[in-house]
Amino acid sequence: YRSRLLDVCQRNDVDLVIPQTTREVGVLGNSLTSFAEQGSRIMASPNAARVNSKASLIEVMEFSPSGLSVVFSVEGLRVAAELHGYPNRSVVVKPAYSSGSRGVRIVTPEPWNVERFLSEKPSGLECDLESLSDMLACGAFPELLVMEYLPGPxxxxxxxxxxxxxxxxxxxxxxxxxxxxxxxxxxxxxxxxxxxxxxxxxxxxxxxxxxxxxxxxxxxxxxxxxxxxxxxxxxxxxxxxxxxxxxxxxxxxxxxxxxxxxxxxxxxxxxxxxxxxxxxxx
Structure with missing residues (x-):
C-alpha cells in the first residue's frame, strides 16, 4: 500500500494525503519522511502511529476515572475483567488497533432468556467471558484493552x-x-x-x-x-x-x-x- 501510494503521489504531483482510517495512519504515520522527500505531505502528527494504538491511553489515564488495562493473554483477560468489576458488572474489551467498532465486545454476566431473545435485536456486541476466552484461545492472542462498561451518553x-x-x-x-x-x-x-x-x-x-x-x-x-x-x-x-x-x-x-x-x-x-x-x- 505504502509503495503504491508513493508511486501515485509521484506520478500525479500530489501535494497532500489525508489518512482517514486507523490502518492508514498506522502505515503512513511512519512514512512522513519518505513522502516529504518526493514533495508530498501526510496530514498526520509526527507521532500519529504511536497514538494510533488505543493502548497509548495508558499515558493519559487521569482523564478516565474508570481505568484501563492492557492484556496479552486469556489469563490476563480474566484477571483484568475481574479487576474492572466482572461478574458484578459488565466490562468492555476491544483491540488496541481497530476502528468502526471492530473487535469490540461488551462482556456481560447477564444470561439470555426467552424474553430478551424475542424482544432485542441481535447486535453481536454482547458475550460472556467464557465464550470470549474460548474464541481468543483459538489463535494468536491480540493486544486487548479491558475497561469498565460505560452506560452513559x-x-x-x-x-x-x-x-x-x-x-x-x-x-x-x-x-x-x-x-x-x-x-x-x-x-x-x-x-x-x-x-x-x-x-x-x-x-x-x-x-x-x-x-x-x-x-x-x-x-x-x-x-x-x-x-x-x-x-x-x-x-x-x-x-x-x-x-x-x-x-x-x-x-x-x-x-x-x-x-x-x-x-x-x-x-x-x-x-x-x-x-x-x-x-x-x-
Missing amino acids: EYSVDCFRGEHVQIAVPRIRTAMRDGISTDTTIVDEPEMARHALAIAEQLGLTGVYGVQFKANAEGVPCLLEVNPRVQGTMAASVLAGANVIWMGVREVLGEPVTEMPTVRVGTRCVRHWLVSEIGATV
Missing part, C-alpha cells in the same frame, strides 16, 4: 492544534452505525473541550485529531479513545463553523492558521443512507 470531540490556534468542538453522538455517528449535535461542554486539548498536549499530538468520551453510571465523562486522524463525522463541526479539516490542511501546507472560528452550538448533523433501484448505497 457518548461524545466525540473534533480538534485541531496548530502553531497559533487550538480548538476542540464537542458533540454528542445520539445515534451510531458501525461506529460512525449518524445523528450528532454540537454541545457546550467546555471542560470536555479543555480535556481534549490537554490530552493531545500530553501525548504530543498536533494537527487534526479526535477524542471520544463516554459517561459512566455517575454521569462523569471518561476518556474512551484518541483518533490521530480525521474522524468519520467531522463534517458536523464544519457545518457548525469550525472547519478543523481545512485548518489542518493549511497548517501542513505551510499556512499557519491564525483565526479562531466561531462555533454554532446546537448544530445537528444527521446522515441518511439511500438505496437506489439497482441496489447501490448512496
Whole structure:
C-alpha cells in the first residue's frame, strides 16, 4: 500500500494525503519522511502511529476515572475483567488497533432468556467471558484493552492544534452505525473541550485529531479513545463553523492558521443512507 501510494503521489504531483482510517495512519504515520522527500505531505502528527494504538491511553489515564488495562493473554483477560468489576458488572474489551467498532465486545454476566431473545435485536456486541476466552484461545492472542462498561451518553470531540490556534468542538453522538455517528449535535461542554486539548498536549499530538468520551453510571465523562486522524463525522463541526479539516490542511501546507472560528452550538448533523433501484448505497 505504502509503495503504491508513493508511486501515485509521484506520478500525479500530489501535494497532500489525508489518512482517514486507523490502518492508514498506522502505515503512513511512519512514512512522513519518505513522502516529504518526493514533495508530498501526510496530514498526520509526527507521532500519529504511536497514538494510533488505543493502548497509548495508558499515558493519559487521569482523564478516565474508570481505568484501563492492557492484556496479552486469556489469563490476563480474566484477571483484568475481574479487576474492572466482572461478574458484578459488565466490562468492555476491544483491540488496541481497530476502528468502526471492530473487535469490540461488551462482556456481560447477564444470561439470555426467552424474553430478551424475542424482544432485542441481535447486535453481536454482547458475550460472556467464557465464550470470549474460548474464541481468543483459538489463535494468536491480540493486544486487548479491558475497561469498565460505560452506560452513559457518548461524545466525540473534533480538534485541531496548530502553531497559533487550538480548538476542540464537542458533540454528542445520539445515534451510531458501525461506529460512525449518524445523528450528532454540537454541545457546550467546555471542560470536555479543555480535556481534549490537554490530552493531545500530553501525548504530543498536533494537527487534526479526535477524542471520544463516554459517561459512566455517575454521569462523569471518561476518556474512551484518541483518533490521530480525521474522524468519520467531522463534517458536523464544519457545518457548525469550525472547519478543523481545512485548518489542518493549511497548517501542513505551510499556512499557519491564525483565526479562531466561531462555533454554532446546537448544530445537528444527521446522515441518511439511500438505496437506489439497482441496489447501490448512496
